[in-house]
Structure formats: structure tokens, C-alpha cells
Amino acid sequence: MTQPSTSRRSLLTAALAAPAVAVAGPLLTAAPAAADPVDGCQVVVDWTAIAVDPAVVNEPGAPAEARVIRLAGTEFLQLRGTVTCAFTADGRLGTLPATIRPPKLTRGVCPRNNSLGINAIRIEANTAGAVNVYGPQATNKVTWIQLDNFSSVMR
Numbered sequence: 001m002t003q004p005s006t007s008r009r010s011l012l013t014a015a016l017a018a019p020a021v022a023v024a025g026p027l028l029t030a031a032p033a034a035a036d037p038v039d040g041c042q043v044v045v046d047w048t049a050i051a052v053d054p055a056v057v058n059e060p061g062a063p064a065e066a067r068v069i070r071l072a073g074t075e076f077l078q079l080r081g082t083v084t085c086a087f088t089a090d091g092r093l094g095t096l097p098a099t100i101r102p103p104k105l106t107r108g109v110c111p112r113n114n115s116l117g118i119n120a121i122r123i124e125a126n127t128a129g130a131v132n133v134y135g136p137q138a139t140n141k142v143t144w145i146q147l148d149n150f151s152s153v154m155r
Contacts, residue, residue, distance in 0.1 A: 044068040044075060045099050050131060052094040056085045064093070064147055066100050066125075068154065077106055077125060079150035084143060087136035093145070096129035103127065106152040113143045123150055 050064040058064055064081035077100065083093065096102075107124040121142060122134040136142040 040071065042070040044070050047080070048097040048099060050079070050081075050094040050096060052083060053092045055087075055091070056083045056093055058083055059144075066096050068100055074153060075155040077102055077150075077152050077154045079108075079110075079123070079131075079147035081148070082144060082146045085133075085145065087133055087142040088138045089136055090132065090134045091136070093123065093131045093133050096125060096131060098129070101127060101129045102154045104154075106154060108150040108152045110148075110150050111146045115140050115142075121145060123147070125152075 045066075045068040047065045047067045050066050052058060052064055056064075059082040062080075062082045064079065064083050066077060066079050069076050069078060085093075102125050105124060105126050107122060109120045110123050111119060112121040113119075116139075118135075118140060121136070123145070124132050124134065126132070133142065133145065
């Protein structure tokens with residue numbers, strides 16, 4: 001005589017449905033969380049030009065800029081723009097405006113020219129406002145950096 005069996009699909013469906021039933025009630029009756037103004041995101045310091053180092057050139061129409069936003073009570077430093085350069089060692093990309101100085105070292109990763117399979121570079125902003133680039137080598141020159149995806153927690 002054959003034993004009745006339960007399919008894996010029905011077991012998985014039951015396992016996923018149980019937690020959903022347990023939490024659906026409280027979630028449906030909960031009050032919405034208070035959000036910062038402007039659809040949950042508040043601009044603390046608007047886009048301001050970064051003073052680029054003499055060896056760095058802003059791309060026309062996409063200059064290096066920085067701003068600070070507050071999202072859910074957390075402040076983020078954001079960068080945007082594209083620069084051309086010729087980094088063969090760690091160096092200075094530029095300096096943040098006086099209105100934007102992180103209270104601690106903050107870092108992120110940005111796209112760069114793809115060379116030898118390396119297509120990202122570490123960018124750091126320190127408490128003095130210096131924006132530095134880490135990772136270029138003489139055998140792997142960085143010729144451009146796109147700052148648009150840099151977003152790092154400040155506070």
C-alpha cells in the first residue's frame with residue numbers, strides 16, 4: 001500500500017502563509033511612521049560645488065557637487081558629477097564647501113574607467129572637508145570618476 005505524501009510546494013506555501021497571517025493584523029492597524037518633510041527626505045544643505053584639485057577637471061554639464069540630506073533622522077553626504085583626472089596613486093580630488101564638513105571620516109565607492117578589470121574606486125571625505133581618492137596605481141591609471149552614486153552616513 002502506498003503512503004500519502006505532501007508535495008514540497010504545499011509545504012512551502014503553508015510555511016510562508018503562517019508568518020504572514022500572524023503579522024498581518026498588527027501591520028494593517030498600525031499608524032504610519034512620521035516622515036521628514038518633502039516626501040520623507042529633507043535637504044539640509046543643497047547642491048554646492050566641490051573645489052576640485054588643480055589636477056582634476058569637471059566634466060561640462062556635470063560638475064562635482066555635494067549636498068547633505070536627512071532621511072528618517074539620519075544625515076547623508078551625497079556627491080554627484082563626473083571628473084576627469086590622471087591619478088596613478090592615492091590623491092586629492094577636491095575640498096568640500098565650508099557648509100559641508102562631515103563630523104567623522106566618511107567613505108564610499110564610485111565608478112571609474114575600467115582598467116584591468118577594476119572599475120570602482122574608494123572615495124573618502126574627512127572632517128577637514130578633503131575629498132580623497134584611494135586605489136589608483138601607476139600600472140592602473142584612473143582617468144575619470146563618476147561621483148553620482150556616492151551616499152554615505154554623516155550622523
